[in-house]
Amino acid sequence: MGAGAVFAGPAGGPLHLFTKSCMTREAVLRLSGITKRFGPLVANDAISFELMRGEVIALLGENGAGKTTLMNILFGHYVADEGAVEAFGAPLHPGDPKAALAAGIGMVHQHFTLADNMTVLENIALGTAPLWRPRLDRGAARARIRALSADFGLSVEPDATVAALTVGERQRVEILKALYRDARILILDEPTAVLTPGETEALFRTLKLLVAKGLSIIFISHKLAEVMAVSDRVLVLRAGRLAGERVTASTGRAELAALMVGQEVVSPPVPAMRSGTPLLVLSEVSTGGRGTGARLNRVSLTLRAGEITGLAGVSGNGQSALAGVIAGTETLTTGEIEIGGTVVSAWSPREALRRGIGRIPEDRHAVGTIGDMSVAENVISEQYRTARFARHGLLDWAAARAFAEEIIRDYDVKCPSPDSRIRLLSGGNMQKLILGRALDPKPRIILANQPTRGLDVGAVSYVHRRLLEARERGAAILLISEDLEEILALSDRIVVMSRGRLSGASARGERTIAELGELMAGHQGEAA
Amino acid sequence: MRLEPKPAPSLGVLLLYPLGAIAATLVFVSLLVLAAGASPFSVIWLVAKGAAGSQFAALETLTRATPLIFTGLAVAVAFRAKLWNIGAEAQLYVGGIVTVVLGTGALPLPQPVLLPVIAIAAMAAGALLLLGPALLKTRFGVDEVVTTLLLNFVVLLFVAMLLEGALKDPMGLGWPQSSKVVADAQLPRIVTGKRLHYGFVLALAAAFAIWVVMKKTVLGYEMRAVGHNPEAARFAGIPVDPVLMKTALLSGGLAALAGFSEVAGLKGNLTLDLSPGYGYSGIVVAMLAMLNPLGVVAAAIFVAGIFVGADAMSRSAGVPSYIADVVVATALLTMVTAILLSRFRVRWR
Numbered sequence: 001m002g003a004g005a006v007f008a009g010p011a012g013g014p015l016h017l018f019t020k021s022c023m024t025r026e027a028v029l030r031l032s033g034i035t036k037r038f039g040p041l042v043a044n045d046a047i048s049f050e051l052m053r054g055e056v057i058a059l060l061g062e063n064g065a066g067k068t069t070l071m072n073i074l075f076g077h078y079v080a081d082e083g084a085v086e087a088f089g090a091p092l093h094p095g096d097p098k099a100a101l102a103a104g105i106g107m108v109h110q111h112f113t114l115a116d117n118m119t120v121l122e123n124i125a126l127g128t129a130p131l132w133r134p135r136l137d138r139g140a141a142r143a144r145i146r147a148l149s150a151d152f153g154l155s156v157e158p159d160a161t162v163a164a165l166t167v168g169e170r171q172r173v174e175i176l177k178a179l180y181r182d183a184r185i186l187i188l189d190e191p192t193a194v195l196t197p198g199e200t201e202a203l204f205r206t207l208k209l210l211v212a213k214g215l216s217i218i219f220i221s222h223k224l225a226e227v228m229a230v231s232d233r234v235l236v237l238r239a240g241r242l243a244g245e246r247v248t249a250s251t252g253r254a255e256l257a258a259l260m261v262g263q264e265v266v267s268p269p270v271p272a273m274r275s276g277t278p279l280l281v282l283s284e285v286s287t288g289g290r291g292t293g294a295r296l297n298r299v300s301l302t303l304r305a306g307e308i309t310g311l312a313g314v315s316g317n318g319q320s321a322l323a324g325v326i327a328g329t330e331t332l333t334t335g336e337i338e339i340g341g342t343v344v345s346a347w348s349p350r351e352a353l354r355r356g357i358g359r360i361p362e363d364r365h366a367v368g369t370i371g372d373m374s375v376a377e378n379v380i381s382e383q384y385r386t387a388r389f390a391r392h393g394l395l396d397w398a399a400a401r402a403f404a405e406e407i408i409r410d411y412d413v414k415c416p417s418p419d420s421r422i423r424l425l426s427g428g429n430m431q432k433l434i435l436g437r438a439l440d441p442k443p444r445i446i447l448a449n450q451p452t453r454g455l456d457v458g459a460v461s462y463v464h465r466r467l468l469e470a471r472e473r474g475a476a477i478l479l480i481s482e483d484l485e486e487i488l489a490l491s492d493r494i495v496v497m498s499r500g501r502l503s504g505a506s507a508r509g510e511r512t513i514a515e516l517g518e519l520m521a522g523h524q525g526e527a528a
Numbered sequence: 529m530r531l532e533p534k535p536a537p538s539l540g541v542l543l544l545y546p547l548g549a550i551a552a553t554l555v556f557v558s559l560l561v562l563a564a565g566a567s568p569f570s571v572i573w574l575v576a577k578g579a580a581g582s583q584f585a586a587l588e589t590l591t592r593a594t595p596l597i598f599t600g601l602a603v604a605v606a607f608r609a610k611l612w613n614i615g616a617e618a619q620l621y622v623g624g625i626v627t628v629v630l631g632t633g634a635l636p637l638p639q640p641v642l643l644p645v646i647a648i649a650a651m652a653a654g655a656l657l658l659l660g661p662a663l664l665k666t667r668f669g670v671d672e673v674v675t676t677l678l679l680n681f682v683v684l685l686f687v688a689m690l691l692e693g694a695l696k697d698p699m700g701l702g703w704p705q706s707s708k709v710v711a712d713a714q715l716p717r718i719v720t721g722k723r724l725h726y727g728f729v730l731a732l733a734a735a736f737a738i739w740v741v742m743k744k745t746v747l748g749y750e751m752r753a754v755g756h757n758p759e760a761a762r763f764a765g766i767p768v769d770p771v772l773m774k775t776a777l778l779s780g781g782l783a784a785l786a787g788f789s790e791v792a793g794l795k796g797n798l799t800l801d802l803s804p805g806y807g808y809s810g811i812v813v814a815m816l817a818m819l820n821p822l823g824v825v826a827a828a829i830f831v832a833g834i835f836v837g838a839d840a841m842s843r844s845a846g847v848p849s850y851i852a853d854v855v856v857a858t859a860l861l862t863m864v865t866a867i868l869l870s871r872f873r874v875r876w877r
Contacts, residue, residue, distance in 0.1 A: 038532075078532065079875050095875065329763060350765035361763055370757040377749065381764035384749060393746050 026089075028053050028216050029074075029105075029185055034083035036069055041424075043069040045240040046083070051185065056207065056217045058227040058248070060260060061237030061456065067220050070237070071187055075107050076100045087185070106178025110189040112170050114162045121145060121158040124177045148179050152209045153202065167316065168199035175206065186210065187218045192226055193453065196314050196520055197484065197513070204230050222260075222456055224253045225485075236260055257457050276305025279476040280326070280357075280445050285335035287321045294318040294500040296325065298334065301495065301502060303445060303476035308467065309505070310491025311480045314520050318500035319480050320362065323449040326478065327359045328352030339445070353382055358443030358470075360434055362450045362480075364427060368434045371423035375415055376404040378422045379437045407436030412462070428459035435466055446470055446477040452486060464490060484513060484520075496520055531872035545870045546816060546823075549862040550830075556862075557855050564847045571845055578840025579833035585840070587724045591794065593825075593832035595620070595803065597731035598786035599810025600817065600824040601738050606779035608742065608819050609751040610758070611662065611772055615676030616783035617807025618683035619654035623787025625687065626650040628695060628706045628798040631713030631791070639712040646713060647730075647788050654784020655777040657683070662776035666769040680807065688800055695798065706798040715793035727789030731825075734782065738821040741778075751775050783807065812860045818867060831856055 029051040036044040044066045051057055061067045072078045074085060079095035086092060093099040100107075114123050125141045145158045154172040162170060171191060178186055192200045207217055207230060221227050227234055228248060236244045236259040244259040280303040287296045294317050301322075303309055313319055324330030325337070328349035337344045339355045352359065361367040369378050380389050380400045389399050404418035411432040415425055422430060431451070438446070448467060452460040467490065471477055481487050487494060494511065496503040496519045503519060511519075558568035580586045599616040606613035630646045637645060657679065664670035690696075691704040699707070715725045742748035750771045753761040762768045790802055813831055817823030838852030 327763065328765075348765070349763055350767070353765050359763070366757070367760050367763045370753055370760045372756045373753065377753070381753065381761070381766065384746060390746050394744050395746055395749055397744075 026053050027051065028088055030086040031070075031074070032084055032086075034070065034073060034080045034085070036066075036073060036078060036080050042240050044073070044080070047237075047240075047242050048083075049235055049242065049245070051216050051218060053216055054211050054214050055233065056211055056219055056231045058231035058234045059218055059220045059237065060222065060224075060227055060234055060256060061243075065237040065260075065456065066240040067237055068189065071107065071189060071218070071220065074100065075105060075187065101181055101183075104182060104184035105187065106181060106183025106185070107187045108171065108174040108178060108189065108191060110191075110193060112174055114170060114173060116163040117161065119159050119161055120156055120165070120173050120176075123162055123173060124158075124180050128181060144180065145176060148176055151213075152179070153206050167194045167314070168196070168202070171195070171199075171203070172206075179210075183215070185216045185218070187220070189220045190222070190454070191219070192221065192223065194482065200226070222454070224256055224457070227256065228253060260457050276307060276474060276476070278302045278304050279340060281338040282325065283335055283338070285325055285337070286333045287325060287330050288333050294321065296321045297500040299500070299502050300335075301478075303478055305444070305474045305476050306471055307492045308471050308477040308479055308490050310487035310494045311478060311497055311502075312482075312484055312487045312494060312516055312520060313497035314482065317498045319449070319497055321500070322497065323362060323447060323480055326352070326357065326445075326447045327361070327449075328357075353441075356441070356444040358438035358441065358446045358475075360431075360438050360446070360448045360451045362453075364430050364434060369422045369430055372421060374404075374419045375408070375422050375425075375433060376400045376418040379404045379407055379433060382437060383441065403440075407433060407440070411436040411466075428455050431455060431459065431463065435463060439466060439470060442473070443470075444475055446475050447480075448477060449480045450482065451479070452481070452483070460486075484516060488513065488516075531868075532875055542818075542870060545866040546818070546827075546863060549816075549859060549866040552862040553855060553859045556858050557851065560851065560854060561847060564851075566845050566847050571841055571847055571851075574841035574845050575834065575837035577837070579837030584722070585836065587719065587722045589829060589833045589836045590728055591723045591725070591832075592836050593828040594725075594728045594731050594793070595786040595790050595806040596809055596813050596828035596832055597728075597735060597825055598789065599783050599806050600813030600828050601731075601734055601821060602779045602781075602783035602786075603810045603814035604817060604819040604821060604824055605738060605742075605751070605782065606658075606775055607755075607814060609755040609772060609775040611665075611755075611775050611779065612673045613658060613661075613676050613776070613779050613783075614673055614811070615658065615661070615679045615807070616779075616786070616810045617803060617805065618676070618680040619657050619780045619783035620787040620790075620803050620807050621683050621687050622653045622657050623650035623784030624791045624798045624802050625690065625695075625787075626653045626784070627713070627788045627791040628709060631709030632707045633710050637712070642712050643715065643792065646792065647785065650784045650788040651781035654780040654782075654787070656780070657784075658776040658780030659773065662772055666772055684800070687798065691798065691800065697797065704800060708796040709792060713792055714796065715789065723794060725789075725793035727793035730785070730789060731828075734785065735821050735825045738778075738782070742821060747771075747774060783810070786810075809856065812856055815860055815867075816863050818863075831859075834859075 027050040032048045034044050034047045035042070047070060059067050069078065073080045076095050076097040076099060084091060085094070087103040087105060090103070092103055115126070121138065121141055124145060142158050149155055154176055156165070156169050156172045156176065162173065165173070171194070175186070191203060195203065211217060219227070219230055231248045234246045234248055234251065234256060235242060236256060238260060246256065282299060282301045284298045284300055285296055286298055296318050299322060301309070311319060311322070321330055325332065328347055328351055332347070337347065344351065344355065365371065370381070376397070377400070380403060384390060384395065389396050401418045407413065408415055408418070413429045413432045415429055422433070446467070451463050451467070455463065467477060467479065479487065479490055492508055493505045494516065495505050496516060498520060554572065558572070561568045561571045578585055579589050599620060602616045602619065603613060626649050627646050630649055635642060635645065658676065661672045661675035661679065664675055665672045688704065691706060695706040697703070697705050697707045715727050718724045718726060718728065742752070750766050753766055754768050754771045758768050786806055787802065791798060795802060809831060813824055813827045816827035816830065834855050835852045838849045838855070841847065842849035
């Protein structure tokens with residue numbers, strides 16, 4: 001495509017006829033034939049698309065589909081093996097984030113890149129003023145931030161310290177940072193993962209205002225509802241390839257989900273609840289002040305056999321501490337833990353495993369796996385001391401490898417061999433290995449902390465199915481999630497956590513989404 | 529310039545990295561030799577000849593490699609668990625002290641019993657010396673790089689004190705040296721009339737034993753897990769602090785064996801120059817070996833060969849033998865670079 005390509009359609013061809021007034025719009029960003037390989041893995045395979053002025057494109061895809069790699073190439077973190085990027089008609093120098101910034105591309109990462117100990121203003125102005133200048137022109141910067149805030153509904157106090165901000169406010173700072181640098185193209189990577197329903201709506205309003213001012217947006221997500229709500233066009237990535245391109249107005253959730261995974265997705269049915277015996281009882285549990293999240297304040301909770309208890313809440317309200325208590329990594333300052341009718345004394349991860357607790361940790365990379373060790377070495381990490389894998393202090397690597405192969409087969413993990421380093425696997429496959437490791441000993445109690453965060457539709461329904469299977473065989477499950485839909489779909493009982501305290505439990509269907517959201521958001525309001 | 533991760537290379541390719549590092553070192557050192565006014569080829573040839581050109585030279589190289597194998601193993605074991613033991617030098621001297629204290633007639637035992645008893649006692653002393661910094665690290669978060677490094681100087685001054693006092697050889701004409709160990713406390717020579725002693729065999733056995741421990745045992749698995757990701761290890765129920773303690777005991781014990789082997793096998797007594805920095809060179813050896821216990825043997829022989837060969841070379845070529853230090857230091861830098869390149873691909877704009 002040369003200079004005369006303004007009137008030529010993108011790869012989708014006839015689809016283009018349906019976009020609103022596309023003939024008068026210019027392509028602000030054009031990717032052609034982007035290919036990126038990591039060893040034998042093809043992360044991006046000949047991907048081409050155009051982003052129009054004033055358009056929101058949703059980039060939808062499974063974990064490992066290549067979304068993040070593609071955006072990293074666009075933003076200059078990686079260099080593509082083949083293909084080129086054009087921004088506003090000029091070729092973009094590859095592999096240079098500065099060039100991307102200069103070309104008007106701004107990125108809001110999934111994990112924020114803010115300095116906690118500095119103010120909003122300092123964070124935004126950081127890197128925009130020359131270093132040799134002794135002082136920042138704070139007055140002008142402040143005025144500009146205030147103006148941008150007002151224009152786009154991004155209310156945030158310029159002189160507040162970032163550490164004191166809520167997650168939603170931090171995200172607004174990230175967006176302001178990009179706008180402050182005159183971004184004309186905004187890339188948002190999973191922006192709603194950490195937001196309450198109310199904050200998500202506010203974000204969408206902001207996006208509408210940005211588009212109205214002529215900005216273009218690439219919205220990366222795996223949540224179909226949001227993609228439908230916010231985008232003009234949807235690009236679906238699957239296994240590194242562009243699996244399809246649809247105009248949002250003329251497609252539906254089912255079609256997009258099918259494009260993503262290559263097959264129809266069916267939500268698992270949740271059979272009726274039978275109330276079982278209490279397997280794990282926390283009474284009046286409090287924790288000390290280690291880590292960043294809230295500490296627990298006299299929390300009581302009962303997990304019953306054959307029941308999924310859903311724990312809803314905005315992140316940072318004590319879910320990590322509660323998960324730590326059940327996983328054995330957190331020490332109690334008050335209260336006690338009762339498992340199967342006996343109160344535990346010495347509490348540790350090993351003791352938790354011994355007592356039959358299967359744990360799925362929140363952070364797959366930092367806590368769930370040891371990246372530089374092999375798949376086999378990782379799957380035995382909770383059982384390596386048992387007679388199955390060790391005799392007289394010697395490890396039985398044949399047994400370990402066989403166990404890894406069993407999990408790879410039973411849990412449908414895509415991985416070259418039990419000897420490959422686990423770091424090289426995609427998030428979804430890593431999670432399936434963790435699931436296999438945790439569920440293999442048939443635990444009576446299961447802690448599932450954000451088990452589907454960042455996973456694609458296929459992997460999510462897989463994880464859900466496995467959890468429901470465990471429930472069927474009588475396990476007591478605590479499901480911690482920031483995704484309210486997930487909680488509502490799976491839980492027999494729902495509790496809401498806020499500021500280190502638990503609300504009373506409500507049975508399935510007893511509270512509406514709005515009520516729960518209010519409970520989460522309302523409590524959060526008190527905290528701020 | 530930027531780094532991108534790449535998949536683990538095969539074993540064959542992995543072996544190319546140390547060889548590449550050595551080649552790069554030779555190129556760099558050749559430039560220095562040129563600057564010193566000699567011919568690089570003849571200098572390299574003379575070093576090689578001095579290190580392995582005759583039976584005497586080869587045995588001398590192996591003799592010099594013996595303590596380096598022990599300290600290299602000590603560092604490799606500790607670094608694998610990310611316990612940064614920079615104090616192998618101190619642990620070596622502690623092993624030497626114990627050997628002299630027990631070996632100068634204090635224990636009236638026959639040789640086959642006496643030598644193992646001394647070796648085990650030396651290991652225990654070295655292990656205890658590293659236990660302190662390990663406890664400070666796990667209990668209070670005190671940086672073990674600082675504590676183990678500073679202990680080197682504490683122990684060296686302690687040795688100086690002993691050699692001027694309690695352990696001073698009454699027949700030593702006032703020199704700061706200890707008495708010689710008795711004949712039964714001496715490691716026999718492998719070749720009669722040459723300096724190579726059975727400490728070398730002990731070192732090879734230790735390397736093989738450590739390889740088995742790291743590869744096949746529960747402890748080795750725990751050490752690697754703790755080294756790679758302590759948080760994940762803790763979550764999985766691996767007892768992180770006890771594993772670090774065991775690592776410290778093993779590492780300190782190995783380094784102390786270097787002191788035992790030098791005193792009982794080579795020097796016979798304790799002096800302040802028992803080690804010309806074997807503890808520090810052990811770090812180079814371990815890094816060159818990419819922390820592989822069997823690689824430590826090869827790396828120790830290489831480093832020892834450079835030192836021995838450079839001594840011989842400087843006598844005939846007139847290039848200062850300090851070039852050996854430069855070679856070893858450069859080899860460390862190129863090796864660290866090579867390890868980086870084995871895990872990441874470099875992209876230039």
